[in-house]
Amino acid sequence: MSSPQSPRPHHRPTQKTAAFFETVEGGPDPMVVGEAADRAASLLVRGAREVGDDEVADRVLHLADAEGLETLADLWAGAPADTLAGCLWRLYLLRSWVHADPIGAARDFEAGRASAQVARVVAGVADPPGPEALKAMVDEVLRGIATGDFADVLFRAAAFARVVAAGRATREQAEDGSGSATSAGADVRRVLALSEQLESAGHHELREPLA
Numbered sequence: 001m002s003s004p005q006s007p008r009p010h011h012r013p014t015q016k017t018a019a020f021f022e023t024v025e026g027g028p029d030p031m032v033v034g035e036a037a038d039r040a041a042s043l044l045v046r047g048a049r050e051v052g053d054d055e056v057a058d059r060v061l062h063l064a065d066a067e068g069l070e071t072l073a074d075l076w077a078g079a080p081a082d083t084l085a086g087c088l089w090r091l092y093l094l095r096s097w098v099h100a101d102p103i104g105a106a107r108d109f110e111a112g113r114a115s116a117q118v119a120r121v122v123a124g125v126a127d128p129p130g131p132e133a134l135k136a137m138v139d140e141v142l143r144g145i146a147t148g149d150f151a152d153v154l155f156r157a158a159a160f161a162r163v164v165a166a167g168r169a170t171r172e173q174a175e176d177g178s179g180s181a182t183s184a185g186a187d188v189r190r191v192l193a194l195s196e197q198l199e200s201a202g203h204h205e206l207r208e209p210l211a
Contacts, residue, residue, distance in 0.1 A: 102131030112167025
């Protein structure tokens with residue numbers, strides 16, 4: 001190690017030419033980005049729960065609004081479903097859908113209540129499940145990231161998605177088959193898969209905290 005009195009060698013500043021940028025192949029190291037995304041998810045869930053006040057809960061709730069869903073997708077969309085990052089992506093995706101289409105969400109939930117009664121109770125949606133009630137419910141669920149038990153957050157979100165999937169399936173069966181059945185069927189499978197992933201993650205969280 002050089003002495004503090006030793007003169008520091010002079011370095012010419014790096015020239016940001018086209019040749020310089022060409023050396024950065026593929027952008028940031030995916031492993032480094034993935035590690036940063038995991039750390040952010042861990043701080044958001046574990047750190048927020050340690051603080052647990054209303055201001056932190058509000059910041060957690062509105063993260064997708066403040067940063068943009070695309071930014072969260074860049075961080076977490078590729079994470080496995082049984083990780084904190086993967087769970088957060090699915091939770092924010094669910095909230096964003098409800099806020100973007102509360103009428104459609106309420107229609108799906110109403111249609112699914114009869115065939116998914118247990119899930120309806122776990123989801124904890126007000127009766128009748130109107131658009132504003134669903135927005136309030138999904139906001140309450142995400143506030144639980146900072147103020148409640150994370151497993152409960154996952155189970156409630158999973159139950160809500162299961163009722164929605166049941167409702168979409170019911171509505172699909174009632175349609176006249178005029179061309180949207182294939183697309184609707186794919187939607188049902190996606191929402192059901194989301195529900196199953198969140199529920200499985202909730203059980204994982206109970207056995208051993210997600211990372």
